[in-house]
C-alpha cells in the first residue's frame with residue numbers, strides 16, 4: 255500500500271502543495287523516483303511510443319500495461335501507482351471498463367487507473383468509482399484520440415472548445431474522479447479549470463497554475479532525444495551519456511583494454 259492516497263492528493267490541493275508526477279515503466283526507475291519523493295508514478299501508455307517505438311499509444315494492450323504496472327509496483331513503496339488504461343479497454347461500455355480496470359487493479363496492485371475523455375466517459379467513471387476503483391481523468395490532448403484531434407495540438411484555444419473542456423472537467427469531478435490530467439491546454443484555461451475544481455489538476459503542457467505537474471520521464475531525463483516539445487524541460491542529458499559510455503566500452507573492448515586484471519578472476 256502506497257503512502258500517497260487520493261485523500262493525500264486532495265489535502266495537498268487544499269494546502270496549496272504542488273503534486274509531483276512522472277511516468278514510470280519499470281521497477282528500476284520506480285525505485286529511483288520513489289526514493290526522490292515523487293508523489294505519483296504514472297504507468298503511461300506512452301510506453302508504447304517511448305519503449306516500444308510505436309508511432310502512437312493506440313496499439314498498447316492491457317496485458318502490456320499490466321506487465322509494466324507490476325514492475326513499477328514492485329519498485330514502489332511511497333508513491334501512488336496509476337495504471338493508464340489502453341485504447342479500447344474502457345470505451346466500449348461501463349461494464350467492459352469495469353472488467354478491464356478491475357483486472358488492472360487485481361493483477362498489479364496499482365492504486366488507481368487513468369482513462370481519457372470527458373462527459374462521454376462520466377457514466378463509466380461513476381461505475382468504476384462506485385465499486386471502489388479510483389479514477390484519474392485525462393482531458394485536453396488525449397493521445398488515444400490523436401487521429402480525431404488532427405495531431406498533437408494544443409486544445410481549447412477556441413471559445414467553444416474551452417467551454418467543452420470546462421464542462422468535461424466538471425463532469426469528471428461530479429462522476430467521482432479524484433484528479434484530472436490536463437494535457438496541452440492554454441495556461442489561462444488550465445488555471446480557470448484548476449480554480450473551478452475541488453479535485454487536483456495535473457498539468458502537462460498546461461502552464462504553472464495546475465495543482466501538479468507530470469512529464470514523461472524519458473523526455474525530462476533527455477533520454478528520448480528524438481522527442482522535443484516546448485513544454486518539456488530537460489533536467490539531464492542521458493542520451494548523450496549512454497552513447498558516450500557505449501562508445502568508450504566499444505573502444506576499450508576493441509583495443510583489448512577491457513576487461514583489465516581488476517575485472518577478471520584468477521583461479
Ligand code: KIV
Nearest residue numbers: 277298299300338435
Ligand atoms: O501516457 C502517458 O504518459 C500520459 C501522460 C503524458 C499524462 O498519459
